[in-house]
Amino acid sequence: MKELLPRNNTKRKIIHLDMDAFYASVEMRDNPALAKKALIVGQDPRKANGHGVVATANYVARQYGVHSAMPTMKALRLVPKDKIAFVRPNFEKYRAVSAQIHELMYELTDVVESVALDEAYLDVTKNKLGVYSAVTLATRLQEKIFKKTGLTSSFGVSYNKFLAKMGSEFAKPFGRTIILPEEAEDFLAQQPIEAFPGIGKKTQEQLHSMGIFTGADLQNLDVKFLIERFKRMGYFIAQHAQGIDLRPVNSTRQRKSIGTERTFEPNIFDENIALTTLRKYSENLSKKLKEKNFLAQTLVIKVRNNNFETVTKRSKLTKPTNDAIEIFQTAKELFKSVDNFLTQGIRLLGLSTTDLQTNQYEEISLDLFTTE
Structure with missing residues (x-):
């Protein structure tokens, strides 16, 4: 019942660009002696009571079975x-290195969707260099990143985001997959569903x-069965198994939020x-909102505990503001709804403002009782 699927767009x-072991690679670049070690970016548990x-x-560390989100004691x-x-x-x-990499991306196109500091999608159907071949553009970008930062990256090139992402993961590190x-x-049929x-x-x-263990198994399933079994997710799985993904690359160039977060x-x-x-x-x-002449209408808090469980909560402000006290009062209320994370230990805490609008007036202080 493939007729239930949308019409594909292959034009x-x-x-999809993904930096190779980004944080670790930056550290090895700055201290080459670490390259021969099994380098782990994270707190040494011997100095943190096992945390x-x-x-x-x-x-090198991955060859021993170490991976992201693993407790450092296990590593x-x-x-x-x-x-x-x-x-x-x-x-x-x-973040500073990531900014350098993104500058190089924007030399190719403004349609860049940043997924993380080390990962982004680029739609180069129309690009600033007028180059027809996406492979040529991706190769140039990969080479420029290495020349400017000394870091390697992998890329996937295809006609949609899903396949480009699979491509960048297919041949890491320093990989190129089209x-x-x-x-x-045929490519999808050969992949395990874990990929x-x-x-x-x-x-x-x-x-x-x-x-069901492979893409071929998924392709042979009835689309209606996947929808009935997995609801909305089943519909997307059915599309992806047939190489369909109509999601646009959402440009993040226009500032939609201002935020800050830190890992503790x-x-x-x-x-x-x-x-x-x-x-x-x-x-x-x-301070940042006032510098950019913005008012925020929504506040978002992000909390991650030591078990890597993450929750975000948001609240609409009573009125658009850039006042620190008003922002903090709302932040405190939001934190009350997630303070149970304290028992597990808060690993990451973030705060951001969204639904930004331009401040149409300037606040000035007038002394109404001054006379000349």
């Missing part, structure tokens, strides 16, 4: 003591229980520390 040219989570690991058990090295994350440095329209279904972006572990387990090692267990952090965030956001 676009999409690049800590792996932010990322280099490819310590997997790697020989003389081979392992820990480096605390330096997100200010990573999936043409006429090759897409399909968006199919999480629980869905994988359910599919395995039904004898050791984690936060004290409410006063959390609120003090939110007060500083509020002052920082207020």
Whole structure:
């Protein structure tokens, strides 16, 4: 029942660029002696009472089975003591390098959708260089990034975001994968369902229980069955199995939000520390909003605990504002709804403002009683 699926669009040219072990690569670039070690970006559990989570690991560490979000204590058990090295994350440095990489992306096109500091989609169907070949553009970008930052990246090129993402993951590190329209279904048929972006572990387990292990198995399933079994997610799985993904690359060039967040090692267990952090965030956001002449209408808090569970809560402000006190008061109320995360330890705390609008007037102070 493929007639239930939307008509495919194979005319676009999409690049998915993904930096290779980004945080670890930046650290190895700045300290080449770390390259021979199993490098883990995260708190050394021997110095943090056994606490800590792996932010990322280099490819040497991955050979021992270390991966992102793993407790650092487990990583310590997997790697020989003389081979392992820990480096605390330096997100200010990573953001600065990410900004350099994004500058190079915008030399090709303004249609750039940033997914993370180290990952982005680019729609180069129409591009600033007038180059027809997306592969040529992606290769130039990969080479420029290496020349400017000393870091390697991998890319996937195809006619939609889903396939481009699969391509960038297919041949890491320093990989280049092109999936043409006429090759897409055969390529997908050969992939394990674990390689399909968006199919999480629980869905994988359910599919395995039904004898579904590969893209070919998915392609042979009735679309109606997938929809009935997995609802909306099943419809997207059916589309992806046939190489269909109509989502646009959403340009993030226009500022839609202003925010700040930080990862804490050791984690936060004290409410006063959390609120003090939110007060500083509020002052920082207020300053940035005023500098850009913005008023915010919505506030969003983001919290992640030591088990890597993440929750976001948002609240509409009573009126658009850029006042630090008003922002903090709303932030405090939002935090009350997630303060149970303190018992597990807050690993990440973030605050952002969205629904921005331009301030149409300037606040000035007038002394009505001054006379000449």
